[in-house]
Amino acid sequence: MKNFSMILVSVLVFGLSISAVAGDHKGKCTASAEECLNKQVAYFQKTAWDGINVDLGEGKPMTVKAVTADSPGSKAGIQAGDILVSLNGAKLKGMSDKKLVETMGAIKIGEVATYIVKRGHDKQKVKVTMTEIPMEMAAKYVGKHMIKGHAGETVASY
Numbered sequence: 001m002k003n004f005s006m007i008l009v010s011v012l013v014f015g016l017s018i019s020a021v022a023g024d025h026k027g028k029c030t031a032s033a034e035e036c037l038n039k040q041v042a043y044f045q046k047t048a049w050d051g052i053n054v055d056l057g058e059g060k061p062m063t064v065k066a067v068t069a070d071s072p073g074s075k076a077g078i079q080a081g082d083i084l085v086s087l088n089g090a091k092l093k094g095m096s097d098k099k100l101v102e103t104m105g106a107i108k109i110g111e112v113a114t115y116i117v118k119r120g121h122d123k124q125k126v127k128v129t130m131t132e133i134p135m136e137m138a139a140k141y142v143g144k145h146m147i148k149g150h151a152g153e154t155v156a157s158y
Helices: 002-008 015-022 033-044 072-076 097-105 135-150
Strands: 052-055 062-067 083-087 112-119 122-129
Touching: 033 135, 072 122
Parallel strands: none
Antiparallel strands: 052 062, 062 083, 083 112, 112 122
8 A cells, every 4th residue: 555655646747747757659658557657656756846737839938727726836826827938047938848847857846946927017036845746636647647558457466
């Protein structure tokens, strides 16, 4: 049961990270289910989370779609509709998914991430103290990936 709980704590940053870490290839994960879970646990135990969900689009501004209640982003004042201009000095508009995962991955749990946020015509600096992803969020993303990427596989009992 302890190992299962650790697996549940493992997932997110962005849905993108699961695919990057686990080896997702056109909807089917290339790792075995057990390898995939182990990779997710290892990666997400050290990955910081801000609770900010963005609308990604090549060449488009990074617009906040939603902010998880009581998340670091909501506590810092980030709101749906905000445009994230930069993160720790890196411009976000047009940033590739891979580069975004790398940029977010460089931020550690407990560190402060500095966003420049555009709301209406005003820009402001917002400091977000990153945390570990909550277990219920991790379970949601692990479950989605396992169903999509490993349907039909047998996982060793934990």
